[in-house]
Amino acid sequence: MAKDYARTDRIAEQIQRELAGLLRLEVKDPRVQKVTITGVEVTNDYSHAKVFYTTLDGASKQLQEGLERAAGFLRSQLAHAMKLRIIPQLHFVYDVSIERGSHLSQLIDQAVASDTKLSKE
Numbered sequence: 799m800a801k802d803y804a805r806t807d808r809i810a811e812q813i814q815r816e817l818a819g820l821l822r823l824e825v826k827d828p829r830v831q832k833v834t835i836t837g838v839e840v841t842n843d844y845s846h847a848k849v850f851y852t853t854l855d856g857a858s859k860q861l862q863e864g865l866e867r868a869a870g871f872l873r874s875q876l877a878h879a880m881k882l883r884i885i886p887q888l889h890f891v892y893d894v895s896i897e898r899g900s901h902l903s904q905l906i907d908q909a910v911a912s913d914t915k916l917s918k919e
Contacts, residue, residue, distance in 0.1 A: 806840045806841075806842060806844070809840050809844065809880075809882070810837075810838040810839060810840045810847070811838070812880060813838045813840065813847055813849075813876060813880070813886070814835050814837065814838045814849075816875070816876055816879050816880065817835050817838070817849060817876070817888075818834075818835045820872055820875050820876075821833055821835070821868075821872075824871075824875065825868050825871070825872070827864045827867065827868055829860050829861050829863070829864030830861065830864040830865055830868060832853055832854065832855065833851050833852075833861070833865070834851060834852050834853065835849060835850070835851050836850045836851060836893045836895070836896070837849075837850040837893070838850070840886055841886070843884075844882065844884045844885075844886050845884060845886055845887065846886050846887050846889060847886035847887070847888055847889065848889050848891050849865075849888055849889065849890050849891065850891050850892075850893040851865070851890060851891070851892060851893060852892070852893045852895075852896045852897075856897070857892040857894075862890060862892070865890040866890060869887075869890070872888060873885055873886075873887070873888055
């Protein structure tokens with residue numbers, strides 16, 4: 799019988815909560831002030847973590863550079879906050895799912911509007 803809630807999932811959620819707080823309160827770099835952490839995936843050996851993020855301004859090279867520059871600080875703060883033997887290397891990946899969902903929503907709205915327009919004629 800497989801576990802319903804793996805330890806890697808619990809660690810990923812804890813990392814997500816800690817990173818969100820650290821980015822909001824501790825990181826002083828203005829490039830990363832308005833970042834939302836949408837998810838974290840941790841490898842089975844806890845050596846690497848993909849941190850998915852999004853922002854209202856869209857993806858930018860400066861934002862990615864700011865996150866990569868803060869990765870060492872964030873990792874050291876995670877080491878203090880979490881009692882793990884291995885703190886994963888942080889790899890930041892822009893999450894396009896929000897933009898894709900917004901685009902699909904606009905397409906649906908356009909289709910409904912054109913359908914309503916055709917039914918009135």
